[in-house]
Amino acid sequence: MFQVVVLANVTSVGVPRRGQVVVLTGASSGLGEALAHRLYAAGCRLIIMARSVDQLDRVRQDVMLAHQRELVYPPVVLPLDLSDSDGVRAAVGKALRVFGRVDVLINNAGVSYRGEALHTELEVDARLMQVNYLGQLAAIKTVLPSMVEQRSGQIVCVSSVQGRLALPYRSAYAASKHALQAFCDCLRAEVADHNVHVTVVSPGYIRTSLSLNALTGSGAAHGKLDATTAAGLEPDAAARRLVAALVARRHETLLAPLRDRLAVLLRALLPSVFFLLMRLRARAGTGRPS
Ligand SMILES: NC(=O)c1ccc[n+]([C@@H]2O[C@H](COP(=O)([O-])OP(=O)(O)OC[C@H]3O[C@@H](n4cnc5c(N)ncnc54)[C@H](OP(=O)(O)O)[C@@H]3O)[C@@H](O)[C@H]2O)c1
Numbered sequence: 001m002f003q004v005v006v007l008a009n010v011t012s013v014g015v016p017r018r019g020q021v022v023v024l025t026g027a028s029s030g031l032g033e034a035l036a037h038r039l040y041a042a043g044c045r046l047i048i049m050a051r052s053v054d055q056l057d058r059v060r061q062d063v064m065l066a067h068q069r070e071l072v073y074p075p076v077v078l079p080l081d082l083s084d085s086d087g088v089r090a091a092v093g094k095a096l097r098v099f100g101r102v103d104v105l106i107n108n109a110g111v112s113y114r115g116e117a118l119h120t121e122l123e124v125d126a127r128l129m130q131v132n133y134l135g136q137l138a139a140i141k142t143v144l145p146s147m148v149e150q151r152s153g154q155i156v157c158v159s160s161v162q163g164r165l166a167l168p169y170r171s172a173y174a175a176s177k178h179a180l181q182a183f184c185d186c187l188r189a190e191v192a193d194h195n196v197h198v199t200v201v202s203p204g205y206i207r208t209s210l211s212l213n214a215l216t217g218s219g220a221a222h223g224k225l226d227a228t229t230a231a232g233l234e235p236d237a238a239a240r241r242l243v244a245a246l247v248a249r250r251h252e253t254l255l256a257p258l259r260d261r262l263a264v265l266l267r268a269l270l271p272s273v274f275f276l277l278m279r280l281r282a283r284a285g286t287g288r289p290s
Contacts, residue, residue: 016247018043019073021099023092025080025139026109028055030208031158034239035108036075037063042243045073047095047102049080050109082109082135083127092142101150102143104246107136108158112210113173114289115217124219125172132176137183147196154197156246157184161204161260165267165274168282169289172215177202188251197249201242204256205232216289 016022022039026032027048036048040063048056056077064074076098080091096102111131113124140155147153162170163177181200188198211229214222238255245253254261267274281287 016042016044016104016243019045020103021045021047021101022104022106023047023049023095023102023139023143024106024108025049025082026158027059028052030210031203031206031235031238031242032108033059033062034235035106035242037066037236038239038243040064040072040075041067043072044104045099046075047078047098048075049078049091049095051079051081053077053079080109080139082131082139085130085134085138088135088138089142092139096143096146101146102153104154104156105139105143106156106158106246107139108156109135110158110210112214112222113171113216114169114211114214114222114287115172116169116288117171120172120217121219124215124217125175127215127219128172128176129179132173133179133183136180140187144191144196148191148194151195153195154199154246154249155184155187156199156201156242157181158242159184159200159202161202161254161256161264163200163202164254164264166278167287168278169287199245199250200252201245202252202254202256203233203238204260205229206235206238207232208235222289 016039022044024032024035024039024046027036028050032050036046036059040046048059050056060075060077078091078095081087111128113128115124136157143153157180159181160173160177162174163181166174166178184198184200191198205228207230211222211224211226216222233255241253241255254264263274
């Protein structure tokens with residue numbers, strides 16, 4: 001029985017099944033755009049979602065031009081705004097009806113934050129929780145009943161190393177990603193017997209526009225490409241590793257350099273040492289928006 005399930009969903013190692021219906025959020029830029037290329041080239045039936053429909057249309061054209069040789073399905077573009085849970089349920093419900101099923105939901109869209117907790121408006125914390133947590137849950141809860149009914153499916157959530165540990169001046173972001181990680185850990189256990197798999201991918205820095213679009217304590221955009229983000233992993237390299245985690249149905253993947261992995265270990269094994277290091281980091285102003 002186990003072998004039948006595996007063979008039915010994976011054609012070859014590291015490549016998603018051709019024709020698999022994948023809903024991908026945050027496909028208008030960065031990691032999501034790189035994922036769109038990889039999944040399209042693998043022959044997935046892609047539904048790409050974000051707020052900027054013009055950018056989604058560009059991504060759709062780009063992937064079709066870049067992978068002309070493959071026999072593939074043109075991606076379907078649908079608008080999505082995670083800041084409104086009812087709107088998310090309506091939009092993802094629409095995505096579900098496009099092919100009558102969803103095999104994989106990749107919750108990749110997200111927003112970051114730079115600021116001091118002391119001077120951050122509560123509305124900004126709420127916005128981060130809405131976009132990075134509640135909006136993601138609304139998407140999951142819209143597709144989950146159909147996955148349970150079809151007795152197959154996979155939810156992939158893009159979290160962050162900051163879903164595993166919290167850095168100073170990132171409180172709203174780290175809190176939202178911790179919440180997402182915890183929800184996924186509960187969900188994974190609850191739906192496993194329905195043959196629904198939950199994968200959490202926790203990247204370190206990736207060279208995308210994330211820091212440019214990050215919100216500050218007042219709610220204004222940070223508007224800067226931070227040096228750490230600029231020096232991060234190439235989006236395509238991150239996308240390749242995320243797709244590998246998806247195909248292998250890994251429970252979680254820490255897509256980060258050794259230093260970040262050791263920090264996660266330190267947080268778990270020697271929290272007092274970790275907290276001291278974070279205090280020194282905060283005092284030095286590392287990561288504080290200027
Ligand atoms: N880059 C990094 O260093 C890094 C590190 C760890 C984790 N991550 C995670 O990786 C994921 C992808 O981010 P990225 O690095 O590729 O950044 P990005 O280039 O800024 O992409 C973010 C994506 O999310 C979408 N998005 C933002 N707010 C949204 C909303 N309210 N509703 C719907 N879609 C929204 C954006 O599209 P629209 O603006 O068109 O809506 C865009 O497609 C995020 O979850 C992020 O937290 C990134």
